[in-house]
Amino acid sequence: MSTLAVIPARLGATRLPRKPLRLLGGAPLVVRVLERVRALALADRVVVATETEEVADVVRAAGGEAVLTSSEHPSGTDRVAEVAARPEYAAHDVIVNVQGDEPFMRGDAMAGAIAMVRDHGFPLGTAAGRRGPAIMDDPNCVKVVRADDGRALYFSRAGIPYLRESADAGTRDTLVLQHMGIYACRREALQRWVSLPPHPLELVERLEQLRALADGIAMGVAIVDAPSWGEVNTEDDLIRANSHWSETTGTPR
Secondary structure, three states, X not given: OOEEEEEXXXXXXXXXXXXXXXXXXXXXXXXXXXXXXXXXXXXXXEEEEEOOHHHHHHHHHOOOOEEEOOOOOOOHHHHHHHHHOOHHHOOOOEEEEEOOOOOOOOHHHHHHHHHHHHOOOOOEXXXXXXXXXXXXXXXXXXXXXXXXXXXXEEEEOOOOOOOOOHHHHHHHHHOOEEEEEEEEEEHHHHHHHHHOOOOHHHHHHOOOHHHHHHOOOOXXXXXXXXXOOOOOOOHHHHHHHHHHHHHHHOOOO
């Protein structure tokens, strides 16, 4: 099965203005994400989807492929779906949405999400890292509860699964999974997902994957030992990311 990786990169981010073009290790963030996805060598083709020529020009200058998409998309998933629907990408069976603010995406997470679709037959696939109780009260850490067959039962910003009896804390702690922002999709499942109206659960939690689950589209969850480093959403995140870059690559901040 041929795999297309799409990196949605919207210049009009609000929490971190001009986010795709902010520098990480001396290069634009979107270029660092592109480099990471290429280095993992898990997709047959990698393309950046953006609403502005400014970002597209930076990607092309770095030797990447960029596609201009509508500026009206409410989410990165919609932007990815627009790219996947274009005739020049019709040969790809699996579409992978790699968020444009995840420069340290784990290879096992991306591979696991793809395997959920390619090898295990789920229409959608994603990944989660094992975590302990420290994240249970953090709404910025999205948790997922997984069925025995690997299917996602529910995603929430709340602490799930809930601990009713303290004697069961050890068991509960083995079940705490932090969702990672990567999705692999069969083409038809992706188009069905974005064709649905926003679901009340999605609107309440602000988690678009709940729209797919509520409609009955199964999403397989691959488990890895730990989540990726995280997303770059704020100025503080960018500072931490540059520190991490320096520590792991030797590149000056």
